[in-house]
Amino acid sequence: MLSASNRSTTPPTCMPKRSPPRGTVARKAQHVDLVLKRNVTFRSKTTGLEEWEFVHNALPELDLAQVDCSTVFLGHALSAPLMVSCMTGGYAGAGRINRDLAAVCAEARIAMGVGSQRQALEDTTFHKTFSVVRDVAPGIPIVGNIGAAEIASAHRTDAILRLLNLVKGDALAVHLNPLQEFLQPEGTPQFSGVLEGIALLVRELPVPVIVKEVGAGLSRDVVRRLLDAGVRYIDVAGAGGTSWAGVEILRRDASDRRETFWDWGVPTATAVREAASLRTGSLRFTLIASGGIGSGMDMARCIALGADLVGSARPMLEALRAGGRARLLQQIQRWMEDLRGVMFLTGARTIADLQTRPLVRRSNP
Numbered sequence: 001m002l003s004a005s006n007r008s009t010t011p012p013t014c015m016p017k018r019s020p021p022r023g024t025v026a027r028k029a030q031h032v033d034l035v036l037k038r039n040v041t042f043r044s045k046t047t048g049l050e051e052w053e054f055v056h057n058a059l060p061e062l063d064l065a066q067v068d069c070s071t072v073f074l075g076h077a078l079s080a081p082l083m084v085s086c087m088t089g090g091y092a093g094a095g096r097i098n099r100d101l102a103a104v105c106a107e108a109r110i111a112m113g114v115g116s117q118r119q120a121l122e123d124t125t126f127h128k129t130f131s132v133v134r135d136v137a138p139g140i141p142i143v144g145n146i147g148a149a150e151i152a153s154a155h156r157t158d159a160i161l162r163l164l165n166l167v168k169g170d171a172l173a174v175h176l177n178p179l180q181e182f183l184q185p186e187g188t189p190q191f192s193g194v195l196e197g198i199a200l201l202v203r204e205l206p207v208p209v210i211v212k213e214v215g216a217g218l219s220r221d222v223v224r225r226l227l228d229a230g231v232r233y234i235d236v237a238g239a240g241g242t243s244w245a246g247v248e249i250l251r252r253d254a255s256d257r258r259e260t261f262w263d264w265g266v267p268t269a270t271a272v273r274e275a276a277s278l279r280t281g282s283l284r285f286t287l288i289a290s291g292g293i294g295s296g297m298d299m300a301r302c303i304a305l306g307a308d309l310v311g312s313a314r315p316m317l318e319a320l321r322a323g324g325r326a327r328l329l330q331q332i333q334r335w336m337e338d339l340r341g342v343m344f345l346t347g348a349r350t351i352a353d354l355q356t357r358p359l360v361r362r363s364n365p
Contacts, residue, residue, distance in 0.1 A: 023186055024090065024118060024119045024122060025090060025091045025092075025119060025126070026091075027184075027186070027251075028088065028089070028090045028091045028094065028115070028116075028119060029091040029092075029093060029094075030251065031088075031247060032087075032088055032093075032094075032097070032317070034247050034250055034251070035242060035247065035314055035317065036317065036318065036321055038250060040242055040243055040244075040246040040247050040250065041241065041242060041243060041246075042239060042240050042241070042243050042246075042262070042263050042265075042292075043243075043246075043262055043263055044263050045239055045240055045263040045265070045267060046240045046267065046292070047238060047239070047240030047241060047267055047268035047269055047291060047292035047293075047298070048238075048240065048267035048268060048269030048270055049240075049268060049269045049292070049298050049301045049302065050362075051269065051361055051362055052269065052301050052304075052305070052359040052360070052361060052362070053359065053360060053362055054300070054301075054304065054342060054345070054346050054357060054358075054359060055346070055357070055358050055359075055360060056345060056346075057345060057346050057347040059347070060344055060345065060346070060347035061347060062344070062347060062349055064340065064341075064344045066349060067340045067343045067344050067348070067349060068349060068350050068351075069081070069336060069339050069340050069343060069350075069351060070351075071308070071309070071351050073111055073141050073286075073308075073309055074111070074141040074143075074170040074171055074208065075141075075170065076111070076139070076140060076141045076170070077109070078109055078110055078111060078140075078141075079108060079109040079110065079336065080108075080110060080299075080335075080336045080339060081299070081303065081307075081308060081309045081310055081351055082108075082110045082111070082299065082309070082310055082311075082312070082332070082335070082336070083110060083111035083112060083113060083141075083143070083288070083290075083309055083310070083311040083312075084101055084104075084105050084110065084111070084112045084113070084311070084312065084313070084316045085113050085235075085237075085290050085311035085312060085313040085316075086113035086114060086115050086116070086143065086145045086173055086175070086212075086313070087101070087113075087114075087115045087313050087316075087317060088114075088115040088129075088317075089114050089115040089116070089117065089119070089120075089126070089129045089130045090115065090116070090117070090118070090119030090120060090126050090129060090130070091119070091126060091129065092126070092129075094115070094126065094129040095126075095128055095129040095132055097317070097320070098114065098129055098130070098132055098133050099132045099133075099135075099136055100320055100324070100325050100328070101133075101316065101317075101320065101328070102132070102133040102134075102135075102136045102137040102140075102142075103136045103137065103325060104320075104325050104328045104329050104332065105137055105140055106136065106137035106138075106139065106140050107329060108329060108332045108333070108336075109140065110140065110332065111140055111141040111142075111143065111309070112133060112137065112140060112141070112142055112143070113142075113143035113144075113145060113173055113311070114130050114133055114142070114143070114144060114145055114167055115145060116145050116146065116147055116175065117130060117144060117145055117146055117163045117166070117167075118146065118147055118150055120163055120166060121146075121150065121159060121163065127166055130166050130167050131166050131167060133167055134167050134168040141170045141171070142167050142168065142169050142170055143169060143170065143171045143172070143173050143210060144163050144164050144166070144167050144169035144171070144172045144173065145172070145173045145175060146160060146163060146172065146173075146174060146175075147174070147175055147177060147181075148174060148175065148176045148177065148178075148191060148194045148197075148198075149181060149188045149189075149190055149191065149194075151174060151194065151197035151198065151200075151201065152190060152191060152192060152193040152194045152197050153193055153197070154197045154200060154201075155200075157200065157201060157204045157205060160172065160201065160205065161205070164205070164207065169207060170207055170208075171207050171208045171209065171210050171233065172201065172205060172207060172208075172209055172210065173209075173210040173211070173212050173235070174198055174201065174209060174210070174211050174212070175212050175213070175214050175237075176194070176211065176212065176213050176214075176218070176222075177213070177214045177216075177244065178191055179216045179244070179245050179261065179264055179265070180214055180216075180244045180245065180247075180248055182261075183245055183248035183249060183252070183258060183261060184248045184251070185248070185251060185252055185253075187248070195225060195226075195229055198211060198226070198229055198231060199229040199230060202229065202230040202231055203230070208232065208233050209231055209233065210231075210233040210234070210235055210288070211226050211231050211233070211234060211235070212234075212235030212236075212237045212288070212290070213235070213236065213237035213238070213265075213291075214237055214244050215237055215238070215239060215241060215242050215243060215244045215245075215265065215291055216237075216238075216239055216244070216245070216264060216265030216266065217236055217237065217238035217239050217265045217266025217267065217268065217270070217271040217291065218234065218235075218236045218237070218238075218266065218271055218275065219266055219271070219274065220274035220275065220277065220278065223236075223274070223275045223278055224278055227278060227283065227285060231285070232284075232285040232286060233285065233286045233288070234275055234285055234286070234287055234288065235288035235289075235290055235311060236266075236268065236271035236272055236275055236287070236288070236289060236290070236291065237268075237271075237290045237291045237311075238265065238266055238267055238268030238269070238270070238271040238272070238289075238290070238291035238292070239263070239264070239265025239266055239267050239268065239271075239291060239292075240265075240267050240268050240291060240292035241268070241291050241292025241293070241294070241313075241314065242292070242313065242314045243262055243263065243265075245261045245262055245263075245264055245265075246262045249261070249262060268289060268290070268291040268292055268293075268302070269301070269302075269305060271289075271291070272287065272289045272302055272305045272306055272307050273305050273306065275287055275306070276305065276306025276307070277306075279306070286308050286309065287306055287307050287308050287309075288307060288308065288309045288310070288311055289302035289303075289305070289307035289309070289310050289311070290310065290311030290312065290313070293310055293311065293312040293315070294312070294315050295335060295338060296334065296335035296336065296337065296338025296339040296341070296342070297338055297342065298310070299335060299338075299339050300338075300339050300342035300343070300354065301359065303351060303354050303355055304354055304355060304357050304358075304359050305359065306355065308351075308355075315331070316328060316331070316332075319331040342354070
């Protein structure tokens, strides 16, 4: 979390207040609407997690009550290695969504990331849709969020610090989304200088920088380059869940939808395994698995494949929409209980133990 000296006592602003740019605001609202109302999952590609299964341990030599799925992330104790991934903010309806998500995360003692704060750079009107998260969840890890295109030409960190102050963030996520920017009708596919901009943030920000994809995955080579730049928090955000290419394809004119790219990306299981393989010698980093995570079993598989934390977005938003805070909390608790079940049935007392439990590929029928 930012030190007191870095936090502004007045509402953070990057420029004088003016009428909000309707393009960014409308796009953010449209994204959430499409994710909830249309089928935007990958069509022919899965996360690959379903290919892996645990080896049953009929002699776990522990009681279920002894299983401890707690962990520490960004200096906060969590009840489980779970984060509600970066989703929304920056338009009128986002404040209520973020308030509810944050309240449930606080009750469940898990982490939360806000959606892209690009709109907060452009205008102050919807700042509260972001800051409300910290207001209702003062004791959990909160992760700010900005896009690669916004930091590609950055030479100073002043504006980014103001975004962090807005949510009193414990870390900043920089999302890499070249596929989405390529397909977005009003996208900015300008990625020259992104790695240099990330390195600048790593050097100068008072909190960790998390670099993530948005659903097309990080390859081994990209993770290696990020590690070389000093990044120590990686979120692979692999393919197989929500296709943000699909979201942007649906937003395009029907005559130019470029369906070819709907299933583009590195599957989550592959991305996690390849990133984890880079842990050699003294090189250690926190690995977050997201992208199509839909159950406690998915969480367990990701951890056994090498992840330290697991993120989920759309299933959380769907649960909130279907039944409010109570339904979302119930879903999170069910995932946690399933995670504990996997740990018990593999003889894993802790999350660190689960990371050492073997997985085997399922045989093809």
